Amino acid sequence: xxxxxxxGHTFNVDEDGFIDDFNNWNEAWVRxxxxxxxxxxxxxxxxxxxxxxxxxxxxxxIAPMVRILSKVTGYKLKKIYELFPSGxxxxxxxxxxxxxxxxxx
Amino acid sequence: xxxTPKPEELAKIEHSPPLMExxxxxxxxxxxxxxxxxxxxxxxxxxxxxxPRDWNPAxxxxxxxxxxxxxxxxxxxxxxxxxxxxxxxMDICVRCGACADxxxxxxxxxxxxxxxxxxxxxxxxxxxxRFTTAGKLFGKLAGARDLEYNVLKEWWxxxxxxxxxxxxxxxxxxxxxxxxxTIIGRELTNLLGLNxxxxxxxVANCYRTGNHLGIxxxxxxxMIDFFVDEIxxxxxxxxxPSFNRKGAEILFITPSGDVFADxxxxxxxxxxxxxxxxESMGLDITWSTYASEGGNFGFFTSHEMAKRxxxxxxxxxxxxxxxxxxxxxxxxxxxxxxxxxxxFNGPPDxxxxxxxxxxxxxxxxxxxTKMVHITEFTADLIKHNKLKLDPSRNDNLVLTxxxxxxxxxxxxxFEEPRYVIKNVCNxxxxxxxxxxxxxxxxxxxxxxxxxxxxxxxxxxxGLPRANAVQHVHEKHGVNMMACICAIDRAALTTLMEYWxxxxxxxxxxxxVGNALILDGEKxxxxxxxxxxxxxxEDMEEEEDV
Numbered sequence: 001x002x003x004x005x006x007x008g009h010t011f012n013v014d015e016d017g018f019i020d021d022f023n024n025w026n027e028a029w030v031r032x033x034x035x036x037x038x039x040x041x042x043x044x045x046x047x048x049x050x051x052x053x054x055x056x057x058x059x060x061x062i063a064p065m066v067r068i069l070s071k072v073t074g075y076k077l078k079k080i081y082e083l084f085p086s087g088x089x090x091x092x093x094x095x096x097x098x099x100x101x102x103x104x105x
Numbered sequence: 106x107x108x109t110p111k112p113e114e115l116a117k118i119e120h121s122p123p124l125m126e127x128x129x130x131x132x133x134x135x136x137x138x139x140x141x142x143x144x145x146x147x148x149x150x151x152x153x154x155x156x157p158r159d160w161n162p163a164x165x166x167x168x169x170x171x172x173x174x175x176x177x178x179x180x181x182x183x184x185x186x187x188x189x190x191x192x193x194x195m196d197i198c199v200r201c202g203a204c205a206d207x208x209x210x211x212x213x214x215x216x217x218x219x220x221x222x223x224x225x226x227x228x229x230x231x232x233x234x235r236f237t238t239a240g241k242l243f244g245k246l247a248g249a250r251d252l253e254y255n256v257l258k259e260w261w262x263x264x265x266x267x268x269x270x271x272x273x274x275x276x277x278x279x280x281x282x283x284x285x286x287t288i289i290g291r292e293l294t295n296l297l298g299l300n301x302x303x304x305x306x307x308v309a310n311c312y313r314t315g316n317h318l319g320i321x322x323x324x325x326x327x328m329i330d331f332f333v334d335e336i337x338x339x340x341x342x343x344x345x346p347s348f349n350r351k352g353a354e355i356l357f358i359t360p361s362g363d364v365f366a367d368x369x370x371x372x373x374x375x376x377x378x379x380x381x382x383x384e385s386m387g388l389d390i391t392w393s394t395y396a397s398e399g400g401n402f403g404f405f406t407s408h409e410m411a412k413r414x415x416x417x418x419x420x421x422x423x424x425x426x427x428x429x430x431x432x433x434x435x436x437x438x439x440x441x442x443x444x445x446x447x448x449f450n451g452p453p454d455x456x457x458x459x460x461x462x463x464x465x466x467x468x469x470x471x472x473x474t475k476m477v478h479i480t481e482f483t484a485d486l487i488k489h490n491k492l493k494l495d496p497s498r499n500d501n502l503v504l505t506x507x508x509x510x511x512x513x514x515x516x517x518x519f520e521e522p523r524y525v526i527k528n529v530c531n532x533x534x535x536x537x538x539x540x541x542x543x544x545x546x547x548x549x550x551x552x553x554x555x556x557x558x559x560x561x562x563x564x565x566x567g568l569p570r571a572n573a574v575q576h577v578h579e580k581h582g583v584n585m586m587a588c589i590c591a592i593d594r595a596a597l598t599t600l601m602e603y604w605x606x607x608x609x610x611x612x613x614x615x616x617v618g619n620a621l622i623l624d625g626e627k628x629x630x631x632x633x634x635x636x637x638x639x640x641x642e643d644m645e646e647e648e649d650v
Contacts, residue, residue: 001159015142015161015558016106060324065365068331090557103307103317104362104369104400104435104555104591 006032018094022057025097033095037086046083046095049073053096063089063098107137109560112604116568122217129230129250133218133259135162138561140262141554143167144305149298151309152410156298162261169297174252178235180296184289185236191289194281195232198225204273204283209547210266213565221273221283224263228290231256261299264290266562268554269405270510270547287552292407300406303556307402311414315397316361322348322394328364329392332374339635341627344381346392349425353391354462356422359433359479360399362591363612369594371633372434372612378621379483379614385624386491387462390431396421399438400591404445405553412449415441418476419450429459430476434612436511436551436590439478443516447473464489478512480521480589480613487528493622498632499530500639502585504616505577506535507570507597508545509590519543522589522613529620534581540573548588550596563596564603571604578608587613 001020004011007028012020017036019025030050034042052072056064066088070077077088084091089100109115123131140162149157155176160168170176185192205220206212217223226248233240233249240249250256269284277283294300300308307317314321320328326348337343347353359376363369380390396417403410422430432442447453456475459468466485468477486492506526512518519542527533540546549566577583586601586608588594597610619632630641637644 014145060327061321062319062324065328065331065370066367067335067370068328071331100557101318101365102303102310103365103402104360105318105366105595 004032014100016090016094016100018100019097022097022099025054029097030095033091037084037091037095039084043083045075049075049080049083049092050096053092053098057096057098063093063101106558107561109138109564109603112564115561115564118213118215118565120215128217128223128226129245132255133262135258135262137163137558139266139559140562141265141301141303141556141559144298144300144302148302148305148309149300152312152413154298154300154305155296158298160298167258167297167299173257173297176296177252177257177293180293181232181235184292185232188285188289190282190285194225194283194286195229195236197279198222198229198281199279200226201278203276203278204281207273207276209270209272209549209569210268210562210566213549213568214562218259218263219266221267224267225281225283225286227256227260227263228286257294257297260290261294264294265301265554266566268510268547268549268551268566270551271514272510272544272547275514275543288404288408291405295407295410301553301556304402304405304553307400307553308406308410308414311398311402315395315417317398317400317402318361318365320361320365320397322397325364325394325397329373329377332364332370332377335633336374336378339631339633340378340623340629342378342381342623342625344377345384346377346380347390348392348394350391351425353425354389354428355391356396356425356427356430357390357392357433358396358399358418358430358438360435360438360591361397362400362595363433364397366591366595368598368609368611368615368634369591371615371618372594374633375612375614375616375618375621376433376479378618378623382492382621382623383463383486389462391425391427393421393425399433399435401438401441402553404437404441408445411441411445415446416450418442418446419453419456422453422475423455428457429471430456430474431479431482432476433479434589434591434614436509436592438511439518440511440515442474442476446476461485463491478516478518478521480518480525483614483617484521484524487525492617494529494620495622496529496531496620498619498629498638499616500532501632501636502530502616503532503534503581503583504530505533505574505583505586506541507548507574507586507588507593508541508543509588509593510545510547510551512589513545514543517543518589522587525613526587526616529616534577534583536573536577540569546570546573548590548593548596548600550600551590551592555592555596560599564600567596567600568604570597571600574601574608575605578605583608585609585611587611587616589613
């Protein structure tokens, strides 16, 4: 499994650069993903999305469906794409340390 | 992840095969954008698959056991003995080429090894060498070759470029089912732990939680509760679904994509509204958080895995004591249900022949499996005038219908979804005749190919379907394509964004939900997606999320 070295931390990642285990997430990881995703500045809005994703994941063991993410944050999908150009899955979930959803999705 | 070329570039396709060069002389080239990542060791181990380890298809070394060749050839022989169809399909092809230009992957890629005849020939060549006298004696002259490491890689690369859609079989004068060859071929790769992770991860999840996404019971209920709130927002009516309820008459099973992924989530809202509408008329139905998946990625792995993952349907029906099962809008679920379930895990002698509690119609076609397709159920309700419908609520939509391969070619569902659509919508146009019904073109992402890393393959494979959509979009202004499969709903959405961005995707029961007039509902101003209804455009500042 490939690894990423960032700010003195070592992260195991999958082929798409998702962290291997939510328990290994930390704030350095967020700064790393910010860099690879080309996000200029991390705002409170980014952190709000990350927090909603993580809270849901801790409770349910899965990322929330996009419509729940929108409803709870109050951000329309367009806004989420503005914050995370790769979208709610490949951008926001990656930054929050959640795994990719698989199946008929 | 590989960059996907722009549509203008991708549409330049070369269909002339290389001259003066035999296909066997051209070794496989594993190209990025065409394959899915290798199955993770943990996901292989989760269901006891052989050779669990992380591996990368782009690497030289696939980390195979030393005796991999014997394992595959023994597996080959075993399946020739067990599956008469497979043996027959290895023997009888006359290479007439009728199938060659029928495959969406060949049409969209121009790669000769995506002609169904040649994809099968990748196997037949090894079959001849090992299991026929002519092949043993004359080798390459008889179209035979050894199973080398590179040949195995070639098998793998092209097995996971087939969506098992069976369009090719329709045109084969012998009726050779290339999908069955792919199915057996994939079984052989799975003897070595060579699944893709896009298939293996859902299989592992499904075994653990009952569904591909790994949704646990409390989360499943949470998702449905979200839809209940959303329905109330649109209609003013609060629906009240039940879960795992013993003694219910009917068990409802649908793909987990419907409760998680857009636009399937709107279809799930449609089911909930329909069930609520029918409750006072005698419908007694329950959802299950255990049989929480209609789909079966085990079917893309092996017969044994398909059987294992399918078992929960009858097990849950028995546990709850229901009379029969109603199935949602899913593609390959119906292939498994219609063609395998009865002998995999049946006969379900504890169930009864399905009868609609509303119309009294006996679904005699479901006598064997005791499982009815929801479009049959709803079409029957409409036919008996049991639903109050206002199709004008869908007047912003100009519809076409995509026949999902598994329900169309796999079980002949052509009329029911069309009948429902025409009763809940006013604007409907068919795509050209060679691209619908039994000749339908695949979405390009079925059989577990709907991942992100093989996007070029998916967009190429979906080109024939997209081309037909573009035709009706330009001719009739079609802006919405309905389908009855969860992979379709996810995959066609991506396909349309790429090729025909003016067209969106929906399930049939989303349209039913829009048109259905519920008792006590408020004046609706939006459809289920929160988009303003026709004539309401100026009144609404609703969320369009």
